[in-house]
Amino acid sequence: MTCIADFFTYETTKSVVVKSWTIGVINRAVQLLIITYFIGWVFIHEKAYQIRDTAIESSVVTKVKGLGKYSNRVMDVADYVTPPQGSSVFVILTKLIMTENQVQGFCPETEAKYSCKNDSQCKGRSPNTGNGYLTGHCSPTFRTCEIQGWCPTEIDTVKVPIMYEAENFTIFIKNSIRFPLFNFEKGNLFSNLTSDHLKKCLYDPATSPYCPIFRVGDVVRLAGQNFTKLADQGGVIGIKIGWGCDLDRSWDYCVPEYTFTRLDSISEKNNVSPGYNFRYAKYYKHDNGSEYRTLLKAFGIRIDVLVYGNAGKFNIIPTLINCVAAFTSVGVGTVLCDIILLNFLKGADQYKAKKFEEVSEVNLPSARSASTEMFKSTQTLAGGRTDEKQSTDSGAFSIGH
Numbered sequence: 001m002t003c004i005a006d007f008f009t010y011e012t013t014k015s016v017v018v019k020s021w022t023i024g025v026i027n028r029a030v031q032l033l034i035i036t037y038f039i040g041w042v043f044i045h046e047k048a049y050q051i052r053d054t055a056i057e058s059s060v061v062t063k064v065k066g067l068g069k070y071s072n073r074v075m076d077v078a079d080y081v082t083p084p085q086g087s088s089v090f091v092i093l094t095k096l097i098m099t100e101n102q103v104q105g106f107c108p109e110t111e112a113k114y115s116c117k118n119d120s121q122c123k124g125r126s127p128n129t130g131n132g133y134l135t136g137h138c139s140p141t142f143r144t145c146e147i148q149g150w151c152p153t154e155i156d157t158v159k160v161p162i163m164y165e166a167e168n169f170t171i172f173i174k175n176s177i178r179f180p181l182f183n184f185e186k187g188n189l190f191s192n193l194t195s196d197h198l199k200k201c202l203y204d205p206a207t208s209p210y211c212p213i214f215r216v217g218d219v220v221r222l223a224g225q226n227f228t229k230l231a232d233q234g235g236v237i238g239i240k241i242g243w244g245c246d247l248d249r250s251w252d253y254c255v256p257e258y259t260f261t262r263l264d265s266i267s268e269k270n271n272v273s274p275g276y277n278f279r280y281a282k283y284y285k286h287d288n289g290s291e292y293r294t295l296l297k298a299f300g301i302r303i304d305v306l307v308y309g310n311a312g313k314f315n316i317i318p319t320l321i322n323c324v325a326a327f328t329s330v331g332v333g334t335v336l337c338d339i340i341l342l343n344f345l346k347g348a349d350q351y352k353a354k355k356f357e358e359v360s361e362v363n364l365p366s367a368r369s370a371s372t373e374m375f376k377s378t379q380t381l382a383g384g385r386t387d388e389k390q391s392t393d394s395g396a397f398s399i400g401h
Contacts, residue, residue: 016354023337023345030333038326047246049319050312053181056243058307060088066169070096075163088305092169092216094231095162095299099154103292107151108139116145156297162231167217170202171303174212175256177243179311184247188212188256203258210255214239216301223260233275234299236264243309263304276302
């Protein structure tokens with residue numbers, strides 16, 4: 001029966017006014033901190049009153065300009081930029097190792113691990129060498145195993161110069177973005193940008209932060225890299241375009257922010273395969289119809305244009321949610337003060353006795369006895385024997401010092 005009686009109970013809030021400077025200062029300080037946090041960080045900095053669209057749609061078109069000299073040849077964009085479509089990922093070639101006049105046939109392998117003295121040392125090995133297929137014969141002239149493939153084979157350990165003119169090449173980036181939730185569109189070519197200004201401007205984070213033309217040397221420097229080392233070994237540089245748009249403000253305030261970084265920094269520290277390089281070939285035909293090619297091992301600076309961003313606009317739903325969260329969080333101060341009040345302050349037992357009280361239905365005093373007790377309490381208070389007072393609010397008690 002006791003369990004049943006305990007189950008059918010009701011708890012109601014009892015207000016106890018504690019007149020203590022210590023707990024009062026703590027309570028107001030915690031409330032002030034919570035309110036400051038919500039106003040300063042949540043609403044002003046994070047703009048929690050807005051609904052946000054992070055599904056940015058973007059298109060990027062690029063164009064590289066500049067002339068360079070390499071191996072007594074003048075190289076233009078068609079020679080040193082690949083692929084030529086002007087996409088968001090492209091490579092500017094800075095160094096080439098060329099193996100010319102390769103034809104299909106039989107020739108000695110140039111890798112040192114395929115050295116031999118007789119045919120038996122070339123048999124029973126993996127048939128694929130990377131340059132061709134082993135024939136099982138040892139070349140008596142070069143003392144290396146013979147292969148079938150494109151001959152002569154490539155020697156990629158030779159030292160070749162880099163194209164220093166690439167440092168002054170320019171990259172033009174045209175970027176268009178759209179936030180589908182708000183049907184908002186914009187591009188990095190502003191309406192006040194004229195053709196004359198576009199021909200003269202170069203991006204500078206301080207003096208010209210919105211110019212869409214970037215000097216390759218500046219991009220490498222802003223990414224924290226050395227151009228000579230990067231051009232020699234190759235590498236991947238990221239040009240990041242960030243769009244953070246507050247659509248509650250004017251359309252003109254939605255502007256891009258450009259940042260630069262080395263994307264393959266792990267490769268830079270790798271001693272086995274540092275940097276970035278790839279191979280491609282140019283094919284030709286003799287007058288008799290036989291085919292030959294020039295194999296090129298290319299080192300270069302790969303540019304990745306990365307676009308990200310979000311847009312926000314006022315909406316009543318997130319505003320109400322965060323307002324309710326703010327008002328609710330103010331109550332955290334009460335919880336903290338209760339912990340301090342009931343456990344750490346002097347007179348904690350007295351506070352507990354006033355805060356928690358059990359009232360049984362059978363022990364409730366009659367109206368007459370309640371009046372008598374009230375009269376006695378008033379007399380006691382008048383006599384100065386206790387500092388307990390009933391507040392003007394129903395059920396609220398004030399505890400003083």
